[in-house]
Amino acid sequence: xxxxxxxxxxxxxxxxxxxxxxxxxxxxxxxxxxxxxxxxxxxxxxxxxxxxxxxxxxxxxxxxxxxxxxxxxxxxxxxxxxxxxxxxxxxxxxxxxxxxxxxxxxxxxxxxxxxxxxxxxxxxxxxxxxxxxxxxxxxxxxxxxxxxxxxxxxxxxxxxxxxxxxxxxxxxxxxxxxxxxxxxxxxxxxxxxxxxxxxxxxxxxxxxxxxxxxxxxxxxxxxxxxxxxxxxxxxxxxxxxxxxxxxxxxxxxxxxxxxxxxxxxxxxxxxxxxxxxxxxxxxxxxxxxxxxxxxxxxxxxxxxxxxxxxxxxxxxxxxxxxxxxxxxxxxxxxxxxxxxxxxxxxxxxxxxxxxxxxxxxxxxxxxxxxxxxxxxxxxxxxxxxxxxxxxxxxxxxxxxxxxxxxxx
Amino acid sequence: xxxxxxxxxxxxxxxxxxxxxxxxxxxxxxxxxxxxxxxxxxxxxxxxxxxxxxxxxxxxxxxxxxxxxxxxxxxxxxxxxxxxxxxxxxxxxxxxxxxxxxxxxxxxxxxxxxxxxxxxxxxxxxxxxxxxxxxxxxxxxxxxxxxxxxxxxxxxxxxxxxxxxxxxxxxxxxxxxxxxxxxxxxxxxxxxxxxxxxxxxxxxxxxxxxxxxxxxxxxxxxxxxxxxxxxxxxxxxxxxxxxxxxxxxxxxxxxxxxxxxxxxxxxxxxxxxxxxxxxxxxxxxxxxxxxxxxxxxxxxxxxxxxxxxxxxxxxxxxxxxxxxxxxxxxxxxxxxxxxxxxxxxxxxxxxxxxxxxxxxxxxxxxxxxxxxxxxxxxxxxxxxxxxxxxxxxxxxxxxxxxxxxxxx
Numbered sequence: 172x173x174x175x176x177x178x179x180x181x182x183x184x185x186x187x188x189x190x191x192x193x194x195x196x197x198x199x200x201x202x203x204x205x206x207x208x209x210x211x212x213x214x215x216x217x218x219x220x221x222x223x224x225x226x227x228x229x230x231x232x233x234x235x236x237x238x239x240x241x242x243x244x245x246x247x248x249x250x251x252x253x254x255x256x257x258x259x260x261x262x263x264x265x266x267x268x269x270x271x272x273x274x275x276x277x278x279x280x281x282x283x284x285x286x287x288x289x290x291x292x293x294x295x296x297x298x299x300x301x302x303x304x305x306x307x308x309x310x311x312x313x314x315x316x317x318x319x320x321x322x323x324x325x326x327x328x329x330x331x332x333x334x335x336x337x338x339x340x341x342x343x344x345x346x347x348x349x350x351x352x353x354x355x356x357x358x359x360x361x362x363x364x365x366x367x368x369x370x371x372x373x374x375x376x377x378x379x380x381x382x383x384x385x386x387x388x389x390x391x392x393x394x395x396x397x398x399x400x401x402x403x404x405x406x407x408x409x410x411x412x413x414x415x416x417x418x419x420x421x422x423x424x425x426x427x428x429x430x431x432x433x434x435x436x437x438x439x440x441x442x443x444x445x446x447x448x449x450x451x452x453x454x455x456x457x458x459x460x461x462x463x464x465x466x467x468x469x470x471x472x473x474x475x476x477x478x479x480x481x482x483x484x485x486x487x488x489x490x491x492x493x494x495x496x497x498x499x500x501x502x503x504x505x506x507x508x509x510x511x512x513x514x515x516x517x518x519x520x521x522x523x524x525x526x527x528x529x530x531x532x533x534x535x536x537x538x539x540x541x542x543x544x545x546x547x548x549x550x551x552x553x554x555x556x557x558x559x560x561x562x563x564x565x566x567x568x569x570x571x572x573x574x575x576x577x578x579x
Numbered sequence: 580x581x582x583x584x585x586x587x588x589x590x591x592x593x594x595x596x597x598x599x600x601x602x603x604x605x606x607x608x609x610x611x612x613x614x615x616x617x618x619x620x621x622x623x624x625x626x627x628x629x630x631x632x633x634x635x636x637x638x639x640x641x642x643x644x645x646x647x648x649x650x651x652x653x654x655x656x657x658x659x660x661x662x663x664x665x666x667x668x669x670x671x672x673x674x675x676x677x678x679x680x681x682x683x684x685x686x687x688x689x690x691x692x693x694x695x696x697x698x699x700x701x702x703x704x705x706x707x708x709x710x711x712x713x714x715x716x717x718x719x720x721x722x723x724x725x726x727x728x729x730x731x732x733x734x735x736x737x738x739x740x741x742x743x744x745x746x747x748x749x750x751x752x753x754x755x756x757x758x759x760x761x762x763x764x765x766x767x768x769x770x771x772x773x774x775x776x777x778x779x780x781x782x783x784x785x786x787x788x789x790x791x792x793x794x795x796x797x798x799x800x801x802x803x804x805x806x807x808x809x810x811x812x813x814x815x816x817x818x819x820x821x822x823x824x825x826x827x828x829x830x831x832x833x834x835x836x837x838x839x840x841x842x843x844x845x846x847x848x849x850x851x852x853x854x855x856x857x858x859x860x861x862x863x864x865x866x867x868x869x870x871x872x873x874x875x876x877x878x879x880x881x882x883x884x885x886x887x888x889x890x891x892x893x894x895x896x897x898x899x900x901x902x903x904x905x906x907x908x909x910x911x912x913x914x915x916x917x918x919x920x921x922x923x924x925x926x927x928x929x930x931x932x933x934x935x936x937x938x939x940x941x942x943x944x945x946x947x948x949x950x951x952x953x954x955x956x957x958x959x960x961x962x963x964x965x966x967x968x969x970x971x972x973x974x975x976x977x978x979x980x981x982x983x984x985x986x987x
Contacts, residue, residue, distance in 0.1 A: 288737070288738055289736055289737055289738050290734075291824075294821060308820075315819050315820055316755075317753075317755075317762075317816055317817060317819070320753065320755075320761070320762050321753055321762075321817060323817070323820075323821050323824075324821065324824055325733065325734070325821040325822050325823075325824055326698075326733070326734035326735055326736055326824070326828070327734055328697055328734055328909055329696070329697055329737070330696055330697045330909075330910055330911070330912045330915070331786060331909050331910060333786070340786075340787045340908055342907035342908050343789075343906060343907060343908075344906060344907050345725075345728065345729055345858065347724075347725075347728075353728070353855070353856070354725075354728050354729075354858065356858045356859070356860065378739060378741070378748075378830070379748045379987055380987070381751075402907070405907065408725055409725060409729060409731070410820070410821075410822075411723050411725070411820075412716075412723055412731075412818070412819075412822070413702060413731050413732065413733040413818075413822040413823065414733050414818075414820070414821040414822020414823070415733075415821065415822070416699075416731075416732055416733055416734070417903070417904075417906065417907040417909070418907075420734070420904075420907060420909040421907040421908045421909050422786070422908075447761075448761070450753065450762065450764045451764070452764065495825070496825075496828075498751060498752060498825065499750035499751060499752050499810070499813065499825040499826075499828060499829040500748050500750050500751075500829045500830075500987070501736055501738075501739050501825070501828045501829050502738055502739060503738070504738045507738070579787055579788070579908070
């Protein structure tokens with residue numbers, strides 16, 4: 172009886188050859204040598220070594236310490252490289268070359284696989300925006316008048332995007348309850364999760380040239396889970412009039428794995444019906460490809476699932492966000508990241524933040540270790556997700572996890 | 580009678596050896612070879628070539644295509660390199676080596692001298708914030724309740740920071756007057772200037788470790804003039820609740836010259852008296868060095884000075900902004916840029932934006948070519964400034980200029 176190959180996956184493995192997300196890893200033997208990896212089942216293929224072993228023309232893109240060169244190579248290269256990788260992990264004749272280049276996922280260290288250029292965060296879930304409006308502005312309309320006319324977004328801090336598994340220190344800052352005479356300073360007492368999906372720009376654009384809706388796939392390489400940690404007390408005091416700043420900038424966690432858009436063709440889905448006519452640059456009614464992605468997200472705290480936000484419910488699509496972000500001529504760079512905004516569905520158990528799940532602390536949720544309003548030191552938050560793939564198989568998204576450590 | 584040396588400057592030249600700002604240039608002969616330059620009078624010294632010619636230990640920092648290595652080298656290196664440069668342009672024995680390495684400023688092309696990491700923009704002028712509050716929120720208090728407790732700021736787009744001299748295309752976007760039923764799309768009709776001072780971070784900091792007030796000079800290398808172009812109509816419609824986005828992200832112009840903080844020791848000045856007690860991390864009453872900079876800015880449109888904003892009037896200092904930006908543990912990277920916010924003094928002719936100068940278009944200003952409410956296509960905006968230097972001589976800041984071209 173021969174030993175089983177790591178390439179012989181169980182039927183329906185969510186990280187099968189239909190998926191092939193990209194990441195960057197190091198091994199214990201060579202902790203300084205970052206390498207591009209492709210996940211297959213519970214293993215990481217050293218993609219650069221495979222390209223060199225097989226004499227691939229894509230060695231220049233794959234034998235690299237990060238995703239930068241592949242991202243910048245553009246959509247045709249993305250397709251061709253993916254085809255090559257698919258062959259390497261599926262064609263039996265390649266097994267003698269490929270099998271020695273597979274590392275168990277648990278044996279390697281994953282790193283942020285790209286250098287972040289600019290980071291933008293959107294606010295694209297109608298359910299989330301409505302909940303937040305009701306909580307923070309109880310006397311006004313839940314949605315601001317612009318909300319259904321444009322995908323609201325703002326720039327975040329690119330330099331504090333960290334890879335899944337990085338501890339997150341509780342931030343300190345100013346907060347002031349409405350009844351207090353003056354602000355106080357200290358560790359945040361309302362530290363929260365925001366379950367989001369991040370999009371990674373590969374192909375840059377020229378300053379002055381908008382990127383239309385139908386060019387989305389020419390520029391965006393892939394997506395990943397993102398946790399936009401938020402200190403709600405800091406945010407509430409600072410955000411009028413120029414938006415969130417220190418309430419968000421201390422850390423944003425992203426998955427170590429980037430799922431190429433090509434793996435998600437079966438997950439494309441129409442966004443919700445729009446209530447107001449959209450300006451032409453945002454009107455996607457006539458787009459060939461549906462703008463949404465049917466991603467089923469789970470949010471767990473210390474292993475207990477607290478929410479299951481459906482990404483298919485997002486009002487604004489990633490293509491609309493890209494078109495809006497560039498309609499004033501702003502250019503894109505390789506490595507730009509943009510987040511969808513918190514994903515919340517219409518049901519209570521579909522809300523992607525503790526702010527919403529506990530209604531700003533009014534309704535604590537039960538966990539095996541005790542009740543929670545916001546995050547406590549030691550809490551570990553994990554986002555996972557899957558999407559429908561070809562032939563009924565699931566496409567797994569790489570998890571994003573982070574543990575809260577006490578304020579320094 | 581011998582030919583005069585470019586190093587024989589007129590008495591009181593604002594770009595004398597007491598100044599020595601840094602930039603990056605190319606020559607017509609070698610348009611692809613970017614080199615670090617230091618301005619002396621109306622010439623640029625090829626600093627890397629000088630270091631090599633003189634056998635300087637700083638050749639590794641100066642013979643570079645941008646400021647990155649010098650910025651990352653830290654404060655002691657900044658001081659030592661500046662001392663060496665001062666000797667090179669002042670000690671007569673060095674003239675035979677130095678003079679051949681001087682290029683007339685008008686003969687070279689200047690480039691953005693650093694790679695921008697994150698870009699943050701503040702809102703630190705009490706006069707500006709009060710004017711904007713009165714214009715945009717006439718029914719409320721001019722200053723939001725947080726304004727005197729923390730330096731309000733937000734992240735801007737790092738990828739669209741452009742060097743002085745770059746044309747700026749009029750951005751298009753959504754706007755909606757309060758009386759309109761729905762937004763319209765088109766080129767901005769309220770394109771504006773914001774006269775600001777930018778600060779450039781050299782030494783990075785660790786995630787989780789705030790930078791206290793008295794570490795400002797360990798991290799910040801220098802400053803420069805910055806024009807934060809703003810489409811007021813786009814901004815007014817989009818900015819509630821998450822702050823400015825497309826109204827700002829199309830372009831931010833910066834000077835080609837970075838003035839090291841060491842050239843501005845004589846310009847340090849105490850900020851205005853504070854009206855409310857500050858939390859300890861922002862309280863600079865006991866700081867050894869006064870937190871302000873006495874920079875006298877001029878704003879010109881097509882050569883006519885329209886405003887003279889005094890930077891000494893800023894309520895929040897650059898050290899306070901840095902302390903605030905990092906107090907939640909957010910890290911700094913080499914190349915981080917932060918803007919002061921529009922500089923406006925108490926007098927009408929000291930206002931650093933057309934929004935304020937024309938009171939949102941109500942009171943046009945007269946220019947030789949006709950009246951202006953906001954910028955017209957073809958308008959060229961130039962910011963210049965000087966500061967008091969040693970022995971009564973002025974320190975010139977490098978100008979920042981940009982011309983508005985029609986929407987594409």
